[in-house]
Amino acid sequence: MSAQPDVESSSASDAHEGGFRPTFDVSTERGGPNYGKFVGQVREFMDRVRAALPSAELTDELLADLKSMNAKLVDFETDEWTSPSGTRIDLPARGNITLPPYDIVDAGPDGVDATITFTRFNLGGNGAAHGGFVALLFDDLGGMAAALNIEGICRTAYLKIDYRSLTPLNSELAVRCWVDRVEGRKVYVRGTLHEGDRLCAEMDALFIKLKPGQP
Numbered sequence: 001m002s003a004q005p006d007v008e009s010s011s012a013s014d015a016h017e018g019g020f021r022p023t024f025d026v027s028t029e030r031g032g033p034n035y036g037k038f039v040g041q042v043r044e045f046m047d048r049v050r051a052a053l054p055s056a057e058l059t060d061e062l063l064a065d066l067k068s069m070n071a072k073l074v075d076f077e078t079d080e081w082t083s084p085s086g087t088r089i090d091l092p093a094r095g096n097i098t099l100p101p102y103d104i105v106d107a108g109p110d111g112v113d114a115t116i117t118f119t120r121f122n123l124g125g126n127g128a129a130h131g132g133f134v135a136l137l138f139d140d141l142g143g144m145a146a147a148l149n150i151e152g153i154c155r156t157a158y159l160k161i162d163y164r165s166l167t168p169l170n171s172e173l174a175v176r177c178w179v180d181r182v183e184g185r186k187v188y189v190r191g192t193l194h195e196g197d198r199l200c201a202e203m204d205a206l207f208i209k210l211k212p213g214q215p
């Protein structure tokens, strides 16, 4: 972990008055020391499923394995504030398997710099990344840039992506998000995604600072 956003810690039992919790229990321990490797295996599995043409026998075998693994997790469900998948700030994308596994290079009020390598799971068509994953990447990192700039929690009001050139798989890309201007509760955020010098996509987004208790 080189430069993760400075998210304050709060007790999981803190009331948040029905609103988006402004602080949450960050953790580098939940799920154990091998939780990152576990997430890595989950991500590799999703890549391999996307890429594979399994035999009928292998599909049946994997189906049984997956039923067994799902059954093991049933009794360990927890809320979003304490699940390591989303709060493990030492892991790519906070360990959140929903997100592309970006790595934060630098994050602060001036903006967020990160790297991302899209893989087979992120395939859109004909070898390029799906535009929805590009938007997801920008939504999360744009929201982070907004939150760090205003020191408050925001929600996305709009998110506009210009896809300037194809976004490749299996190549490390640089993503940057920064606050362009703040007008009251309105936080205008811009972003870029590059492969080397080549611009793949740009973001223009509006995030709204939530009022106390606002969900």
Ligand SMILES: CCCCCCCCCC(=O)SCCNC(=O)CCNC(=O)[C@H](O)C(C)(C)COP(=O)(O)OP(=O)(O)OC[C@H]1O[C@@H](n2cnc3c(N)ncnc32)[C@H](O)[C@@H]1OP(=O)(O)O
Residues within 6 Å of the ligand: 005, 007, 139, 140, 141, 142, 143, 144, 147, 154, 155, 156, 157, 158, 184, 185, 186, 206, 208, 210, 211, 214
């Ligand atoms: C460190 C961890 C970082 C984690 C980052 C995670 C980022 C993830 C972010 C998300 O994905 S959030 C989920 C997607 N977004 C939503 O579900 C939001 C759904 N919409 C809402 O909840 C409300 O519409 C919203 C909070 C965005 C705004 O409602 P409000 O009642 O708080 O504000 P209001 O409608 O009064 O608008 C405030 C100002 O923004 C303006 N505005 C709102 N929506 C707009 C819009 N879409 N376009 C342009 N302007 C807009 C509005 O005109 C007004 O301008 P003025 O102050 O000048 O009058």
